Amino acid sequence: MASLPASTPGSRSSSRRPSIDPSRLVPMDRTSHIGGSDDFNVVFVGAGNIMFGSPEGPWNHSFRLEHKLGPRLKVVALIDPAIERAAAVLQKKCDSFVVSAYQDTRIFKSFEDFMQQMSEKDRPRAVIVGSPPMFRGATTPGRDIEMQIMKHLPGVAMFIEKPIATGPEHEIPEGFKIGKMISEAKTICSVGYMLRYLKAVQMMKQVIDENNLTVMSTIARYACAYESIAKPEWWDKSKSAGPVIEQGTHFCDLSRYFGGEVDISSVQAHSLEWYENAGRLSKMAIDEEKIAPENRIPRVTAATWKYDSGAVGTFTHVVALQGHNYSCEFEVHADGYSLKLVNPYVLPVLYIRKPGDDNETTTRFADDDPFFSEISNFVDLIEDIEEDPESSTILSSYEDAVKTYEFTWAIRRASEKSLEAKAKASKEAADVAKNA
Numbered sequence: 525m526a527s528l529p530a531s532t533p534g535s536r537s538s539s540r541r542p543s544i545d546p547s548r549l550v551p552m553d554r555t556s557h558i559g560g561s562d563d564f565n566v567v568f569v570g571a572g573n574i575m576f577g578s579p580e581g582p583w584n585h586s587f588r589l590e591h592k593l594g595p596r597l598k599v600v601a602l603i604d605p606a607i608e609r610a611a612a613v614l615q616k617k618c619d620s621f622v623v624s625a626y627q628d629t630r631i632f633k634s635f636e637d638f639m640q641q642m643s644e645k646d647r648p649r650a651v652i653v654g655s656p657p658m659f660r661g662a663t664t665p666g667r668d669i670e671m672q673i674m675k676h677l678p679g680v681a682m683f684i685e686k687p688i689a690t691g692p693e694h695e696i697p698e699g700f701k702i703g704k705m706i707s708e709a710k711t712i713c714s715v716g717y718m719l720r721y722l723k724a725v726q727m728m729k730q731v732i733d734e735n736n737l738t739v740m741s742t743i744a745r746y747a748c749a750y751e752s753i754a755k756p757e758w759w760d761k762s763k764s765a766g767p768v769i770e771q772g773t774h775f776c777d778l779s780r781y782f783g784g785e786v787d788i789s790s791v792q793a794h795s796l797e798w799y800e801n802a803g804r805l806s807k808m809a810i811d812e813e814k815i816a817p818e819n820r821i822p823r824v825t826a827a828t829w830k831y832d833s834g835a836v837g838t839f840t841h842v843v844a845l846q847g848h849n850y851s852c853e854f855e856v857h858a859d860g861y862s863l864k865l866v867n868p869y870v871l872p873v874l875y876i877r878k879p880g881d882d883n884e885t886t887t888r889f890a891d892d893d894p895f896f897s898e899i900s901n902f903v904d905l906i907e908d909i910e911e912d913p914e915s916s917t918i919l920s921s922y923e924d925a926v927k928t929y930e931f932t933w934a935i936r937r938a939s940e941k942s943l944e945a946k947a948k949a950s951k952e953a954a955d956v957a958k959n960a
Contacts, residue, residue, distance in 0.1 A: 568602045575613075686715055687928070
């Protein structure tokens with residue numbers, strides 16, 4: 525009988541990640557703005573939906589910062605090459621009750637322009653980067669905003685949206701290089717994987733940690749409402765890098781958060797493509813004919829992999845629902861335990877089954893705001909609030925986010941390889957039949 529491999533040293537702790545006591549994740553409407561009287565200067569990079577909100581989703585970093593910092597918030601610069609759009613969102617802010625944060629905000633086309641005109645009184649304490657991921661996460665000029673910030677504003681904290689990039693796969697090592705530079709410089713940097721800050725997610729971590737559990741399996745499913753996705757770029761792999769990398773990244777990140785590091789070589793995946801019979805969609809908001817056939821996104825991607833710990837993970841991303849609401853679920857299984865998170869984006873519900881009871885307990889989180897929690901913890905670290913170090917913790921570092929980015933690329937590449945293998949096998953079979 526073959527001998528079993530020895531357990532990997534430290535495999536039990538490989539899935540351990542920074543966590544926060546869920547009782548400390550307080551809804552925004554139950555908090556007061558942070559104390560102090562000095563100005564808290566901030567630079568916004570990007571004037572789009574992530575920064576200022578839209579009807580399509582709950583994101584809006586400016587709104588959370590306004591509540592967290594109150595009258596201390598001073599947005600000294602708004603950087604976006606689309607000057608008219610930047611001016612429009614800025615005017616709305618100046619016409620509102622938060623005018624004190626924006627009345628002196630200056631608009632710049634680029635970070636370089638801002639640095640050339642920045643006075644010492646405008647030096648920011650934080651830079652919030654919400655520009656499209658295709659313009660960041662690399663070391664090439666024009667896509668190296670993180671390196672530019674560290675070069676010109678050493679020590680200034682950064683908040684970077686996810687995914688860290690949507691460039692070509694061969695640039696992934698550049699992301700790791702940037703992550704190493706940030707770490708070695710001890711720069712405070714948080715990446716916007718806000719689902720890690722869900723109260724339900726932290727309750728799941730608490731159950732795992734308190735019971736010293738080893739995760740056996742993670743199961744993730746993400747079905748988006750494609751009818752409401754009207755951005756042509758999202759449907760174009762050459763711009764968005766595809767739905768797993770651009771959208772499914774949140775659930776791939778949750779998978780790593782609970783399962784630990786992924787054995788990238790073990791990733792396998794299959795996809796349903798737009799040209800296959802089952803991949804035809806009836807209510808698209810964009811004209812896909814304007815997108816080159818080779819750049820059109822898959823309708824389904826299903827992946828499996830092994831974690832370094834030995835655990836197994838699965839993820840299925842589906843472009844199939846109409847209407848507006850998405851359908852998303854995430855499960856974690858360990859000896860005697862089942863933890864299932866449902867509908868994390870809108871109204872999170874957590875189902876927990878424990879040893880000794882075949883029934884699940886159900887907890888609903890009607891007023892949770894992970895966007896506020898991630899911003900709140902980010903600001904607390906900048907302010908160096910020491911009352912309880914555990915209450916202000918970055919749950920997603922840049923280096924960690926690059927690993928998620930690498931993982932999502934591995935899933936995309938595995939699905940493409942399976943298509944290539946299928947096409948090759950079909951061609952070989954046709955050649956055999958032709959020569960028979």
